Amino acid sequence: MLARTAVILLISLANLVSCGDIGAGANRDVHTALCAFVSMAGGTVEIPQVPSLAQADYDSIQTLNFSTSTDAWQSMFYSDAKRTEVHETDTKAKQEGKEYAEFWSDWTATATKAAAERSDSKSKITVAGAMDAVAKRLAHAKIAGIADEARKIKQRFTVLPPELGAITASTAAATLAKAAFGAQCVTSDTVTDSQPFGAANSGNRNTNCEPGTPNPKPISALGTLACTCLKANANNPTGVCTEKADGGGTWQKNGGGVPSQADFRTLAKTCGSGKNKKITFQDIQQAISRLAGLLHTDETDGYLGAFVASGCTGSSGEGICVKFPGYYADSNKGVQKLQWVQQLGTLAGQLKQIEEKRQEAEEVNKILKSKAAAAQSAIEEAKATANTIKSSEARDTQQEKIEQRNKCTPQNKTPAECPSSHCTYNEKATDGNKCKPKVGSETTAAGTGRAVTNVESKMCSNKKNKRNANLRIANGKVKLARITVFL
Template sequence: MFYTNDTPKKVHNTAEAAGQGKKGYEEYWEDWKKAAEQLLTAPKTPRLEATGISKLTPAQRKLAHGDIAKLAGKAREIKKQIDGLEKGKIDSATATAKLKAAVYGAGASTPASTTLVSAFGADPDNTDRDTVCQAESGNQKVKTVAAALACLCMKASGGGTANWQTSTCTKKADGSTGWDSGSSAPNIGDMKTALKACPKRRKAAARSADLTAAVDGVLSSIEAGDTDGYIGHFVTAGCNGSKGNGICVKITGYTANPTAAIAKVPWIHNIQELATELNKREVAAQEAHRLNQMLKLEAEAANAIIAEAKEAPDMALSIPATSTVAKDEAAPQNCTKHKNNETCVQKGCRWEEKGGKSDTERTCKPKKGEGETNSGTGESTSKCTSLDTEDKCQVVQGKTHPGKKYVCGWIEEK
């Protein structure tokens, strides 16, 4: 029913086109269509052949069909659950790109490719360090991790003992030039050195929990001032590199509303969003794995059904529409074959006189009413119609009650 009469064959696009409309097939047709199309190009796929189903006889297939159909229904529902999983809006490549952008800035992907423009949005030039070292989304601001490291780690180049003369991070991150507020831009070479000094990630891919832990570490280090928050060494106000103020990153408006303030810090906010999307992806992957294991069990059950059908005896493969019960020897038409009193009575018949002759010359006949028909109708007369007790009915049917025995067609108590 799936294929057209075209040469080469094609699969009907809809159940209605196949002449199978309004039969409840519409819901399944798209899946059936894909399977039918695959069979056109690969009639004997390795996975299908491995089940042994192609070697079943028509009778064996019929025997397995019902159970296989039930399993197929379960498998389809499982697949619908897999297709409906919320997998997040991000894939591995996009996640990597977003993370690198948060660290190095737009267009950069390594410490070596990082520039002042990618890190700060625009070259800070000789803008005051205090103005640049604010975590905001505008240009010449701390828009990336790279920019934050410049503000936190790069020593001031002048000002004597009043300024930070060494890095607050590591000796390697001090830089050779330093960054003097209002008179020079941060040295890009020094910023790259600070980036390279960061700990290396183990080979395993970062998960959402790793990103969340990293962000939480930053958030827990924020010091709340009278109105703003600060990351790094904060003394009184501003982050101009002097020991009187601080070598730090300022988060405007943090004290009054930390959540709103953090949302305006691009590199923190973007990593938080990335962690959320990765978490959705990870949860979906775990659920998909569980559901795929269920599909595997259904496939194994189907293979077992096919194997069982293949080994089924012939009797199980051919079930007649009606069964014929062998007629009992006590049936009325068989009474005449019994030749003595004992056998005749045991078989539920009557031993009738035959012209007054000796007992051995009598005739075995059906009991009165058995095997007779209503005159002119040809319908059999019921054996028990005129009887008023169960014992009498059992007698005329050639049966005996437990604990009783036959005596010449009658029943007597033991």
Template structure:
């Protein structure tokens, strides 16, 4: 038993030696780092979510605008008519030198609505879809009175959507994808196949040797991409069995280069190593949580060493790739400035920016989706106005007095007034209430007395009727908000006037 233990002792010592910092690099030493880097490369190929678009919201808003324009007066709609030989619709122009920001913002939507209404087939399709049947002016005004507030709310919601969407351009799929490929391959190589020796130099601080790229005791690493890290931590070295030693994956190509004066063969080695990475079967869109977990997993493997923290396997001198020195990425930590580099690795910072943008994109998408749902509800509310108008008209029919009832009511009022004035027995008091009443003198058949002036009452009733008809007509003929506002002060109690955009 003792002899068997002694026989196994050299093997145990070899294993322990490979696990002790400072020991020569051995097969599998950097395998976990290789897998971590492969995971990042896999994430770089995953679908990137896109921020919610505005096309659906624009469709709902456009329907409301077309609906509103269909009910507006011809005078209002003439502002957007095609003019000139080119049949172009007019652009917004300030009135009297004063720019109206609201009108300016909405002008394109108004002209767009007119454009679609003109091309609409069959004509009147929008009104038909809304169940709109407005044979008289009163019904049209009732419809507009309820539609206009909805259109105003829709304008405000759409303006918020457009502002939010413009602000979210920084979180677009393309910009997030660029950050991912910058992290993985470098700014000058959008894919693995585009990596060349010149790209490696340009995208990694101008490093032209392996020690400059990966770091050494004298200077920290310039490696700024996952691809460069893959080379530093996994590529073989010419002094180790002619490049035959494999510290990360057993079946990658032999790299029989020292790279002490150049980076010859680096691009081929990177592509070969990346080709040995596992295939990520996930097809779901990339998430911020996945990115942050990948960064934390890799960063946790940083080895502390006085003045020079490193990833990988280090023995002495630096990360030349030789097993006797180091297959690693090293950062100087002897000063605050140098130490910051170890915590601000460019590809890591790019990934963290991706995570941040993905979260902001998701928040913006949720807001846009909620606003779109609000517009959809407003469209439904607008298209339900017809039922409300019909119900209002039915209630009005049931509660409004008939012509006979109006006549009876009028006669009753006249009778009450007649009785009231006939109790007056003084001429001076009666004359104070003229022209509603009049004083009859001695020459009258029934002597001196005060009575209701029937002629004046009839004239008042006629004038009232004419005023209602004239005011209602003015409501529909007003050409701007100011004229409409002027009408509003004198409209009958059972009417409404409002400026309709």
């Protein structure tokens, strides 16, 4: 019983002695968070690839719009009768003041294309241009709106600004290396003892482990790791981060000793290799957020790593950490004060912008592709509708002829039975049909090429007028004698 009491007492005393000191594993989370940046230097940054505008789809829409517009509209863009030379501006075309200026470059590009492809029987311009007038009007009523929408969609497409376009996998890799080790084109095998702090270490750990200027300061993730992991030359607990991250145990406040090149290289290798890993802007942003979440405060300053009192000296009774002065009053004075975190934050923001541009460009191109298909469908639908109209007119005309003949049927065998208003009675007829339509009462309806009676002509004219009126109402812009919108 006495022995058991003694053991409990010894354990309690041990806890009392160690409760105020920094022990093994105290900075394991900090080590993990910082190592994420070191291992990133071995990976490859994925630069989002922004596609170019789907110009072919856009041009297809404008081509069909141009080809189905009126002849008067098309001729406006040319300076010669053969339509080979295009007016460069709306002013040269004598169209100023009509708000055409912002569209003119698109229109003239299409007019130039039309001039070049007019001899190609398979081109969209030739095929659309060969449609009859009704089909063209029907098609243009739809395509004009599609072309207007396509132009507005195109305006949403913007090219990358120069500073974003200049970012490549190589330049991004250089940024990661500098953030990890303090210099570009450096690895865990080649880093020197001065690079992680931007200058040769002064030996004063308390001063060096605080962001700011002048160097030496932790200008890299590896420099920050040294402040939070390397063992001091006195009061030096082991394994604060990991056993392999202790270093030579020489660096403490005014201790004179500084971390060696071997210390830095060994420390870097405790993070593992990020070789073959794809790095995205999300990876960088998440790593920065995790690091920021590890900061704590003594109600005045902030600290990354274990802190007891006095400063980040490396002593187990004081602090194995990085100090952020004034953090309690202003949280913006946290990890963003680390130069290398700022560099990575900028890179992540740029990569995010590029990714947003990529998504935007793909969406614009997807819509343009859909609009181009809709414009082509409008052509086919217009042809089918025009053919239906022609067939309907032909049936109406045939029916009118049949009705006219029926008025003079063979059963009208006497002059009294033969309607004098539409027919004439011929006693000498040898074909058995003495009651026939009046000779000379047929005429050709203008523009149709079909022979009908004067009454038929009027009837047909009225029917056509009614049909055309319905067509104009049903198809909106078809009613315009001159298509005023070509977008």
